[in-house]
Amino acid sequence: MKGRLRDHADMGFDPPSLPQDLVDYLDRPAVSVSQKKGVLPQNLAPEKTASREKRAWEQTSLEDLRTHVGDCTRCGLHKGRTNLVFGEGDPNARLVFIGEGPGYDEDREGRPFVGKSGKLLTKIIEDGMGLSRDQVYICNVVKCRPPNNRDPEDKEVRICLPFLIQQIRIIHPEVICVLGRIAAQALFGKGFRITADRGQWRVCEGIPTMTTFHPAYLLRYPNTKRETWEDIKQVMQKLGLEVKKDA
Numbered sequence: 747m748k749g750r751l752r753d754h755a756d757m758g759f760d761p762p763s764l765p766q767d768l769v770d771y772l773d774r775p776a777v778s779v780s781q782k783k784g785v786l787p788q789n790l791a792p793e794k795t796a797s798r799e800k801r802a803w804e805q806t807s808l809e810d811l812r813t814h815v816g817d818c819t820r821c822g823l824h825k826g827r828t829n830l831v832f833g834e835g836d837p838n839a840r841l842v843f844i845g846e847g848p849g850y851d852e853d854r855e856g857r858p859f860v861g862k863s864g865k866l867l868t869k870i871i872e873d874g875m876g877l878s879r880d881q882v883y884i885c886n887v888v889k890c891r892p893p894n895n896r897d898p899e900d901k902e903v904r905i906c907l908p909f910l911i912q913q914i915r916i917i918h919p920e921v922i923c924v925l926g927r928i929a930a931q932a933l934f935g936k937g938f939r940i941t942a943d944r945g946q947w948r949v950c951e952g953i954p955t956m957t958t959f960h961p962a963y964l965l966r967y968p969n970t971k972r973e974t975w976e977d978i979k980q981v982m983q984k985l986g987l988e989v990k991k992d993a
Contacts, residue, residue: 802908803915808837811912815889821905823890823898829856833885833913840985842883842919843867844910845960846928847898853891858884863961867925870961874975875982876990883917885910887932903932914951921984922953923977926960945977956981 805811812832818824831848834857843859851861859867867884871877888898888906898906910932914922924930927940933950934943940959948955958977959970979989 802912805912806916808833808913808916811909811916815909818889821890821902823888823892823902826893827890828853830889831856831858831886831891832889833858833883835879835883836881837883837917839881839883839917840920841877841881841981842885842914842917842922843871843925844922844929844933845884845886845925846932847886847888848891849895849962850891858886859961862965866961866964870974870978874978874990875987877987883913883919885913887929897928907932911951914953919953921981922950922955923981924950924955924957926957926963929960930957945973945980947980954984956984 802811802814805814815830815832818830824830827848831852835842845859848858849861849863851864852858858864868879871879871882887910888902889909892898892902924933927938930938930940930943933955934948934957938957940957944957944959946957948957956977958974959967964971964974982989
């Protein structure tokens, strides 16, 4: 049980509600069978344990959370990365964009959405929405590049997701825009279908959330740009931004 609780905490999830006497018991050092038969040595007597490292949900700033993530080795993705890509932008942004994970260019530079799809996202933000990248916050579900840009595996998503959730809680934007199927399924479940469910408002951490196509998808299928623009217009309207008819 101690091991399961430790794994649970290391993934960043809130601790389950347990009776205090059980918590105290689990905090005690391991005791051998022979020791259980007699009196505990003094150094194994119950006592208050040192406070553990703060978990993801206890970080109150993006800087603290980034320090907590550290040189992460929590899953196998770290073995092939060049840089961990935490996220960038305004820590008080009204709008947060969430993608699935870093690609080649992002891994090389340590910044989210800087490759071809990133340039398209920047164009949407600047030319379409009339904002700058510095005014929004951009991040991904997983912080390290999957090999050959494959989809992140469930375990990788599960380990990294608490960091994303805490980023959202710290920034607490007015609106979230999720980019693509993988990111949407990480937040809303495997039943999310990008072609059928995009363009509809949902809620993530109490925040209105719109999902649209990933910019990389738009590069492969340019005919979906019109649908994406309709989704972005909904985001702009929610933020009270002027919608440009000719964008």
